Amino acid sequence: MIEPNEKTEEPAERLRRRVVVPAREGRAIRVTAGEAIRIIDLEGSQVGDLFAFVAADITEYASAEHTRVALSRLFPRVGEAFLTNRRRPVLRFERDDSPGHHDMLCAACDPTRYAALGVEGWHASCEENLRRAMAELGHAQIEVPQPINLFMHIPVAADGTLGWEPAASAPGDSVTLRAELDVVLVLSACPQDLNPINGSGPTSLAIEPLGARNLIAAG
């Protein structure tokens, strides 16, 4: 789904469009090196699982584990770059208009996770959202990287215990990322509703191009 961009202030920006990612779904966009995007939590307290594949070779992708090593940190900060599995900068964390909690520890939710949580039958998941979005772009076979979990608040206690806190983001909170390479980005509005990470329940996100050109939306 594409809708007119109404929030951008500069007149030149008004012609550009943003992609809404409905609750429990995923969307892919192509972003060229040098372009920035803003990812917006439209209703608040919603986790966004972000994946970035290098457009020229999707076996290279943003990797939380390689990023943690490069940063010597568990979680990202403004000014830092996310690295690929080949240790190249792929996205730069340019601006954070949110409380600043973004997880790099947790795998994407998937059917097995929901079965383990007691779900009987189908439940939407970030892994399926990723696979579907990439398949629509012609990539039927992909690795499923550990995502960058925007707005996801997973505090680590001194004894190593993980907390599953509701995302603290308010409606309209956002992060701004700039591509260092040509990438295919996939954003999943996490469908998790069996723990508190998405507050009172899954809601929608948006991807807003900033100074974008040649942007193609899929899904």
Ligand SMILES: [Zn+2]
């Ligand atoms: Zn998820």
